[in-house]
Amino acid sequence: MDILFLFLLFFFILNVLPWVTALMSKKASGENKIIWFLISFFLSWLGFIVYYYLVVKPEWKARMDENKPTRILRNDNGMPIKMYLK
Numbered sequence: 393m394d395i396l397f398l399f400l401l402f403f404f405i406l407n408v409l410p411w412v413t414a415l416m417s418k419k420a421s422g423e424n425k426i427i428w429f430l431i432s433f434f435l436s437w438l439g440f441i442v443y444y445y446l447v448v449k450p451e452w453k454a455r456m457d458e459n460k461p462t463r464i465l466r467n468d469n470g471m472p473i474k475m476y477l478k
């Protein structure tokens with residue numbers, strides 16, 4: 393339960409808080425407020441895309457290559473051929 397709370401707090405602080413701050417700011421008004429909101433929203437997604445392509449995808453591809461199934465030799469009936477090492 394504590395881990396879920398920490399994850400949600402971390403998610404809120406890093407992802408949602410900049411958008412909320414841009415919309416609640418008293419320093420900007422009207423279209424400036426909307427522009428700041430859109431910039432913070434798209435920059436957070438840009439950061440996620442960079443993180444995904446630099447960290448997540450190469451690790452996932454390496455794991456898939458590592459777990460690549462090896463080919464099993466089979467006879468004419470489709471039964472696996474047992475190979476004994478000498």
